[in-house]
Amino acid sequence: MEELSKRKQRPQILLGVTGSVAAVKAPEIAVRLVREFNAHVRVLLSAGGSNFWEKAEEYDKENWDLCQDYITGVQTSDSAESSTKGAPIQLYSSEEEWKGWNRLGDPVLHIDLRDWADIFLIAPLSAHTLAKLAQGFCDDTLSCVARAWDFGYHSTRPAKPLLLAPAMNTAMWQHPLTFQHLQTIQSFVSIESRQEGEKNSIRIIEPTSKVLACGEVGMGALASVDCIMAEMADVLAISPL
Ligand SMILES: Cc1cc2nc3c(=O)[nH]c(=O)nc-3n(C[C@H](O)[C@H](O)[C@H](O)COP(=O)(O)O)c2cc1C
Numbered sequence: 001m002e003e004l005s006k007r008k009q010r011p012q013i014l015l016g017v018t019g020s021v022a023a024v025k026a027p028e029i030a031v032r033l034v035r036e037f038n039a040h041v042r043v044l045l046s047a048g049g050s051n052f053w054e055k056a057e058e059y060d061k062e063n064w065d066l067c068q069d070y071i072t073g074v075q076t077s078d079s080a081e082s083s084t085k086g087a088p089i090q091l092y093s094s095e096e097e098w099k100g101w102n103r104l105g106d107p108v109l110h111i112d113l114r115d116w117a118d119i120f121l122i123a124p125l126s127a128h129t130l131a132k133l134a135q136g137f138c139d140d141t142l143s144c145v146a147r148a149w150d151f152g153y154h155s156t157r158p159a160k161p162l163l164l165a166p167a168m169n170t171a172m173w174q175h176p177l178t179f180q181h182l183q184t185i186q187s188f189v190s191i192e193s194r195q196e197g198e199k200n201s202i203r204i205i206e207p208t209s210k211v212l213a214c215g216e217v218g219m220g221a222l223a224s225v226d227c228i229m230a231e232m233a234d235v236l237a238i239s240p241l
Helices: 021-037 047-053 061-072 094-099 109-116 127-135 141-147 170-174 176-186 191-195 225-238
Strands: 012-017 040-045 089-093 119-125 162-166 202-204 208-211 217-221
Touching (some): 012 021, 012 047, 012 109, 012 141, 021 089, 021 119, 021 225, 040 047, 040 109, 040 141, 061 089, 089 094, 094 109, 094 141, 109 141, 119 127, 127 162, 162 176, 162 225, 170 176, 170 217, 176 202
Parallel strands (some): 012 119, 040 089, 119 162, 162 202
Antiparallel strands (some): 208 217
């Protein structure tokens, strides 16, 4: 933690939130990223994630309120030397992409978000978005960011960390496609970044076993928020921001 507080620059973390019921934990994740890493956080909802975002208020009112305070700027983060202006948490969905683009030359949201982010954390990652990312489909802003993500190919742009925290029903998790998709995504680490010794630029934060929201007991629940924070701390400790 001491190392992190010495950083000159505040980490800019893009938090992708997809249509798993665990998306109700997204406000807590966003708030903790601000508080524990002094991060700027942009929350990007997939279409599925948008269905769950508002439900977080009922699930965890305390973190929902804190998150709203960060979004509206009522609550600011600790650092006076902010590298990016604006509220510590900003909220995006695919709708903004088209609202903000009217003609050639206008900014393109998924490219701007890709360029802005030091780290892309998708938590929770649904089975559907996992499949899209593995196959290269990009029909919303979140999957466009992932498709355009910097994996360090041809050494033109340095690789940036991508952290994936899947969350789904046990049968979905145990389906052979899940393993195949995760393996495919891990193979996206560029040869160039491997040669340069960049470690773990793609990380899977394994789900855990518990009583799932559907009532079944088994593997597939989102990793604990503590576990996600620990993984982020590890990535930040080795990432040259
Ligand atoms: C109540 C409810 C809970 C769901 N929970 C999950 C889940 O935990 N994980 C998952 O992969 N899909 C879950 N789904 C299905 C996804 O929401 C659906 O596949 C959606 O298309 C995902 O969209 P996205 O990947 O674009 O976010 C759930 C659906 C409903 C209606």
